[in-house]
Amino acid sequence: MIKVNNLTKRYVNMNAVDDISFHVKENEIVGLLGPNGAGKTTTMRILTCFMPATAGTATVAGYDVFTDSLNVRQQIGYLPENVPLYLDMRAYEYLMFRAKLKNIPRRERRKKIEYCLEMTGIKDVQKQIIGTLSKGYKQRVGLADTLIHDPKILILDEPTIGLDPNQIRQIRGVIKGLGQKHTVLLSTHILPEVEMVCDRVMIINKGKIVAMDTPSNLMKQLKTGSNLVLEIKGEGEKIKSSLSGIDTVESVTYRKKDDANEFYINGSGEKDIREDVFNCIVKDNYILREMKRQTITLEEIFHQVTTKETEEETANA
Amino acid sequence: MRNVNTIFQREIMSYFYSPIAYVVISVFLIAAGFFFAGNLQIHQEASLKGSLDSTQFFLLLLTPVITMKLFSDETKSGTMETLMTSPVTDFDVVFGKFLAALSLYAVMILPTWIYVLFLTIFGNPDFGPIFSSYIGLMLMGGLFVSVGLLVSSLTKNQVVAAVIGIVSLIILWVIGYLSEYGDGWFYEALRYIGTYDHWSSFTKGIVDTRDVIYYLSFTALLLFITVRNVESRKWR
Ligand SMILES: Nc1ncnc2c1ncn2[C@@H]1O[C@H](COP(=O)(O)OP(=O)(O)O)[C@@H](O)[C@H]1O
Numbered sequence A: 001m002i003k004v005n006n007l008t009k010r011y012v013n014m015n016a017v018d019d020i021s022f023h024v025k026e027n028e029i030v031g032l033l034g035p036n037g038a039g040k041t042t043t044m045r046i047l048t049c050f051m052p053a054t055a056g057t058a059t060v061a062g063y064d065v066f067t068d069s070l071n072v073r074q075q076i077g078y079l080p081e082n083v084p085l086y087l088d089m090r091a092y093e094y095l096m097f098r099a100k101l102k103n104i105p106r107r108e109r110r111k112k113i114e115y116c117l118e119m120t121g122i123k124d125v126q127k128q129i130i131g132t133l134s135k136g137y138k139q140r141v142g143l144a145d146t147l148i149h150d151p152k153i154l155i156l157d158e159p160t161i162g163l164d165p166n167q168i169r170q171i172r173g174v175i176k177g178l179g180q181k182h183t184v185l186l187s188t189h190i191l192p193e194v195e196m197v198c199d200r201v202m203i204i205n206k207g208k209i210v211a212m213d214t215p216s217n218l219m220k221q222l223k224t225g226s227n228l229v230l231e232i233k234g235e236g237e238k239i240k241s242s243l244s245g246i247d248t249v250e251s252v253t254y255r256k257k258d259d260a261n262e263f264y265i266n267g268s269g270e271k272d273i274r275e276d277v278f279n280c281i282v283k284d285n286y287i288l289r290e291m292k293r294q295t296i297t298l299e300e301i302f303h304q305v306t307t308k309e310t311e312e313e314t315a316n317a
Numbered sequence B: 001m002r003n004v005n006t007i008f009q010r011e012i013m014s015y016f017y018s019p020i021a022y023v024v025i026s027v028f029l030i031a032a033g034f035f036f037a038g039n040l041q042i043h044q045e046a047s048l049k050g051s052l053d054s055t056q057f058f059l060l061l062l063t064p065v066i067t068m069k070l071f072s073d074e075t076k077s078g079t080m081e082t083l084m085t086s087p088v089t090d091f092d093v094v095f096g097k098f099l100a101a102l103s104l105y106a107v108m109i110l111p112t113w114i115y116v117l118f119l120t121i122f123g124n125p126d127f128g129p130i131f132s133s134y135i136g137l138m139l140m141g142g143l144f145v146s147v148g149l150l151v152s153s154l155t156k157n158q159v160v161a162a163v164i165g166i167v168s169l170i171i172l173w174v175i176g177y178l179s180e181y182g183d184g185w186f187y188e189a190l191r192y193i194g195t196y197d198h199w200s201s202f203t204k205g206i207v208d209t210r211d212v213i214y215y216l217s218f219t220a221l222l223l224f225i226t227v228r229n230v231e232s233r234k235w236r
């Protein structure tokens, strides 16, 4: 659905997007993950024909973004960062304006608007002036606009930024639902977001894609190990030395917690170390109060990927 | 053309949602009424010539206020991005906005027909110059609006857009006067570029095609530059 080959966008003295290539398949939700200034917005602006690239090619739904811009724009629903809206219009009026602009035939407009109001849950506020709506509702009006012409592809730039946790959860729910009928490319700098919503994630940093895979594969690929958190009653140092004795355990740290100790154990490989640890504790008669797995978050993946990059860079330099 | 209409409708709607349209129209009508009454007293003749010449100055000041938000506001609020990524051409957007502002301009000068009514009730005006004056007013309005539109596309600050617009129109006006202080091709060129000379023949009841062409082509040129300027975000 989206094919990007060697895309570069050069600003005066830096490449905001630097030779990136990726494909997005039909009905896939792909997350573009990266810190501020990574080039997410720039990539999306190129794909939505707001600005051209300096080099490289991109096609959206089979149309070239440089030569077939009007067709591309008819196929995409784009939600820009910060959701710009006409604040003086009523929500319904705005959607009607957008429906006309997106060439929806006159007799279908009402039905389409009704559907979008339903999908995004803003039926109750359709008569309100957009300027008086809360941030979350504005976001939904923006989202309703992106859906109105039933585009094949949705491009959403940081769709949950500036919302409160409750609103974030709701918007994510809406987006996940959309993924069943639309191809979605969304950007975010919030890590758990892609984990929850996306089928595939691309990590972008300084204009370059540094990793691209499913969220779970990414975790496997990288040094994940199996990290455990345990609460054990007993003498800290002694427990530590017996735990360190296990072959599959790489490191053990602990701190006092109430009348017991909290232990952090890093496994050395992919293998599940929970049984080994449990057996060791039982053997030495310590009292185990709690054991849980600490799954590695994308946060750590991101940290690893980007620091590896810079390490390589400095090594090359 | 359908997209032009869509853009046009939204701009008109937004004019009447904001106080600007009402303020501009009120200011203009107060000024126009004042000049009309004043001219009647001084000249004691059933014509609009004097009063239209004076209201002229207010059109110069008020038209950029009508046009100032057209692009500045969209650039500032970021709606330019939603607008330009919908399936519309840059020309659709520019022309739709132009027509909306020109319509507001027409709405602004429309009530001055009451004065014409007055003149016919209490006097015996010559309708030739009156009709031609209104043709001239609309043509000039097109030029003023296109100047304001171009300026609005150059800055995201509405106030700056209005000020630069007013200054540009005043310059355009004044160079026509300057042309009377000399001879030769330079002053001839000034006379042609300036709006004053072209306008004054309309008030005398003459609709000269050269004047019509001047206004139409100047307006078209400015609209063309505006379209190019809106496109220019792409190569910046
Ligand atoms: N119009 C511009 N002119 C110059 N530099 C820009 C412009 N827009 C963005 N940049 C730069 O390009 C880089 C990428 O920006 P952006 O795509 O907005 O990042 P993100 O959306 O990932 O936060 C940033 O370093 C930013 O400063």
Ligand SMILES: [Mg+2]
Binding pocket: A037, A040, A041, A042, A081, A157
């Ligand atoms: Mg961004």
